[in-house]
Amino acid sequence: MTEPAIDLQRIRREIEAEVRARRASGEYPPGFTRELDDLFARFSPPEASDNFDAAVERAEEAVAIELVIPTASNKPGVGLFKRVVAKLISWYHMFLAQQIGALGGAITHALHLLGNRVDEVERLSGHAERARAEGSRFAAARDDTVWTDAVVGALAGSGGRVAVCEAGDGELVAALVAAGVDAYGVEPRFEIADAAIARGLEIRVDDARGHLRSCAPGDLAGIVLRGCVERLAVGELFDLVDIASGRLAEGGHLVVASVSPSAWGRGRTEVEADLAAGRPLHAATWVSILTARGFEQVTSTAFASSEQLVPLPSSHPDASLINDNLTRISTALYGDDSYVVVARRASR
Amino acid sequence: MTAIHQFVPTLAPRDAVGGHYLAVRDSLRDAGYTSEIYAQEAKEEYRRLARPFRSFEGSRNGEPTWLMYHSSIGSPVADFVVARREPVIVDYHNITPASFFARWEPYVAGQLALGRRQLAKLAVRASLGLADSAYNAGELRDLEYDRVEIVPILLDVSQLGGDVDEATRDRLERQRSDGGTDWLFVGRVSPNKAQHDVVKAFAAYRRFHDDQARLHFVGSATSHAYETSLRDFVHALGLERAVEFAGSVDDAVKHAYFSCADVYVVCSEHEGFCVPILEAWHHDVPIVAYAAAAVPETLRDGGLLLPSKDPDIVAAAAARVASDRALRDHLVAAGRERLATFSLANSRAALLAAVASVAGDP
Numbered sequence: 169m170t171e172p173a174i175d176l177q178r179i180r181r182e183i184e185a186e187v188r189a190r191r192a193s194g195e196y197p198p199g200f201t202r203e204l205d206d207l208f209a210r211f212s213p214p215e216a217s218d219n220f221d222a223a224v225e226r227a228e229e230a231v232a233i234e235l236v237i238p239t240a241s242n243k244p245g246v247g248l249f250k251r252v253v254a255k256l257i258s259w260y261h262m263f264l265a266q267q268i269g270a271l272g273g274a275i276t277h278a279l280h281l282l283g284n285r286v287d288e289v290e291r292l293s294g295h296a297e298r299a300r301a302e303g304s305r306f307a308a309a310r311d312d313t314v315w316t317d318a319v320v321g322a323l324a325g326s327g328g329r330v331a332v333c334e335a336g337d338g339e340l341v342a343a344l345v346a347a348g349v350d351a352y353g354v355e356p357r358f359e360i361a362d363a364a365i366a367r368g369l370e371i372r373v374d375d376a377r378g379h380l381r382s383c384a385p386g387d388l389a390g391i392v393l394r395g396c397v398e399r400l401a402v403g404e405l406f407d408l409v410d411i412a413s414g415r416l417a418e419g420g421h422l423v424v425a426s427v428s429p430s431a432w433g434r435g436r437t438e439v440e441a442d443l444a445a446g447r448p449l450h451a452a453t454w455v456s457i458l459t460a461r462g463f464e465q466v467t468s469t470a471f472a473s474s475e476q477l478v479p480l481p482s483s484h485p486d487a488s489l490i491n492d493n494l495t496r497i498s499t500a501l502y503g504d505d506s507y508v509v510v511a512r513r514a515s516r
Numbered sequence: 517m518t519a520i521h522q523f524v525p526t527l528a529p530r531d532a533v534g535g536h537y538l539a540v541r542d543s544l545r546d547a548g549y550t551s552e553i554y555a556q557e558a559k560e561e562y563r564r565l566a567r568p569f570r571s572f573e574g575s576r577n578g579e580p581t582w583l584m585y586h587s588s589i590g591s592p593v594a595d596f597v598v599a600r601r602e603p604v605i606v607d608y609h610n611i612t613p614a615s616f617f618a619r620w621e622p623y624v625a626g627q628l629a630l631g632r633r634q635l636a637k638l639a640v641r642a643s644l645g646l647a648d649s650a651y652n653a654g655e656l657r658d659l660e661y662d663r664v665e666i667v668p669i670l671l672d673v674s675q676l677g678g679d680v681d682e683a684t685r686d687r688l689e690r691q692r693s694d695g696g697t698d699w700l701f702v703g704r705v706s707p708n709k710a711q712h713d714v715v716k717a718f719a720a721y722r723r724f725h726d727d728q729a730r731l732h733f734v735g736s737a738t739s740h741a742y743e744t745s746l747r748d749f750v751h752a753l754g755l756e757r758a759v760e761f762a763g764s765v766d767d768a769v770k771h772a773y774f775s776c777a778d779v780y781v782v783c784s785e786h787e788g789f790c791v792p793i794l795e796a797w798h799h800d801v802p803i804v805a806y807a808a809a810a811v812p813e814t815l816r817d818g819g820l821l822l823p824s825k826d827p828d829i830v831a832a833a834a835a836r837v838a839s840d841r842a843l844r845d846h847l848v849a850a851g852r853e854r855l856a857t858f859s860l861a862n863s864r865a866a867l868l869a870a871v872a873s874v875a876g877d878p
Contacts, residue, residue, distance in 0.1 A: 183832045201827050211745040212619075329823065
């Protein structure tokens with residue numbers, strides 16, 4: 169009797185499904201992975217963090233040259249020999265140590281001055297990083313129902329993994345999975361990610377750029393950019409698109425789902441808009457950016473605003489004329505609420 | 517007769533690349549080339565096998581002479597080779613990106629960054645770039661090496677086994693008699709090999725699948741700071757009795773660890789080839805690996821490749837491999853099959869063909 173063939177791809181899918189099911193059932197606590205990450209971070213040395221002050225502090229400690237030369241040895245006689253040599257060269261050792269100490273001290277002093285200047289620049293520029301972190305924290309939930317059909321339509325039948333960055337509460341990921349797409353989410357905010365994980369969805373706790381950087385080139389059949397594309401500065405957006413482009417397989421799809429500039433800062437996005445480093449681009453700008461980067465079949469779909477000026481009843485004698493004008497004013501005032509841009513990665 | 521001399525930063529025992537240098541020398545000599553190894557540093561056991569690189573004075577009898585530089589870290593040997601007049605072949609074993617070490621060991625990061633700069637400088641001088649994986653070949657092409665050939669590392673796969681240290685095996689077998697799965701990872705304790713992610717996955721495995729499981733790390737540390745953090749992490753998780761740091765061991769002890777392992781787990785962020793995968797295949801240990809850098813290329817279907825190293829996923833994959841006999845047998849058989857493609861004869865033939873294409877016959 170021949171052994172049944174083992175399909176490793178199927179095994180992987182079964183393992184992932186098992187993990188999702190156990191998470192959904194609560195058997196795997198949603199915060200467990202994060203607790204492990206936090207615990208390891210606690211034991212990482214100061215220079216393993218991004219803290220500038222801690223790094224300078226570490227450099228200052230390293231500048232202190234040890235004047236006592238180690239002379240111990242397990243080999244008989246060697247310890248004595250080392251002590252004699254140490255005694256003989258002690259004056260030279262001191263001379264070198266003083267010079268190296270002075271050099272190190274001068275460098276760390278210069279670093280302190282540089283740090284002070286950077287602090288001042290950050291203060292004058294309104295602490296862009298802090299504002300960005302706050303903006304991200306206050307990012308409002310997006311109404312995925314508006315663009316779900318368009319996104320699912322673009323990615324249905326994708327022959328590989330699809331990453332949704334940022335995934336938010338996972339609504340869009342769930343819709344894609346329900347449509348048979350091998351989708352997972354990327355969400356940087358723990359509490360939101362945990363809620364999505366608890367729904368049994370596969371969510372990586374990471375920011376979009378960080379996650380995509382960690383993916384292998386050509387690894388993904390589709391990437392959805394959502395949420396973050398409305399807050400990032402233009403330079404960061406270019407960076408994000410370049411990374412995403414490199415991670416897409418040939419023929420893979422990049423989907424940008426975003427609120428439109430005219431809707432940005434209205435309603436629930438008020439706080440987020442005030443604190444964001446950037447703002448949403450127009451759909452036409454995305455089309456231009458993606459076309460310039462070699463994407464093919466770049467299309468955009470706009471979704472009209474639900475807010476409209478109230479038209480006159482048709483019984484009014486001037487209803488037709490006035491309502492036409494009201495429609496024009498509504499379009500000028502509210503425009504489209506959101507859009508989806510879909511682009512296909514051309515062969516390299 | 518044509519001479520092809522190797523120039524290496526360090527020649528050390530218990531090192532796959534060190535073994536490669538010796539195998540290259542023997543292959544070149546067997547083919548009829550004159551060949552010596554010149555090194556910046558040769559460790560005690562190998563001191564008689566290498567000459568100081570600065571003692572190289574070029575051909576004395578006018579024989580055509582080529583320099584083969586092995587690139588894996590920054591070294592004055594590279595500058596020496598660049599400054600020579602002889603034609604150059606670069607054998608690239610990958611240089612770990614400095615970013616992995618910058619925060620842990622700034623000095624090592626500096627050496628790695630230097631190595632990458634030197635590799636770029638060598639592109640102008642090199643008539644041929646050799647790479648032991650397509651991944652490494654891609655990096656050479658990115659640096660605009662005109663001609664790149666893939667030559668797998670010269671490793672006698674039939675010699676991956678050998679003597680087993682009985683004392684170590686007895687100790688490991690005694691532990692196994694109490695039950696529990698044995699995880700193994702062999703390689704330097706180094707940030708790019710991400711042993712901390714193996715520990716995270718192992719913690720998940722102990723909690724959700726097998727509370728008797730053990731994890732063995734075999735290999736010396738290239739970063740004291742990283743190793744210290746790793747040990748503290750293990751201690752904080754209360755796993756100090758379940759996680760062993762065996763350090764640098766001789767081959768017989770290493771074989772004992774492989775002979776008692778149930779699953780070989782790789783969570784590395786960066787590997788230029790990953791020789792221990794071949795050792796795991798040889799010892800019939802099934803592999804669960806995170807798909808990063810050259811690992812997917814080396815492993816192919818000879819292990820369970822994971823697109824994520826989420827601890828829950830890695831743990832579930834290891835549990836599946838440990839409990840699913842059919843899957844385990846399949847992975848072991850696939851590993852054996854894949855291992856055969858890395859035979860020394862194949863690799864030697866590829867090396868000699870590549871070398872002859874630029875240096876001519878001996």
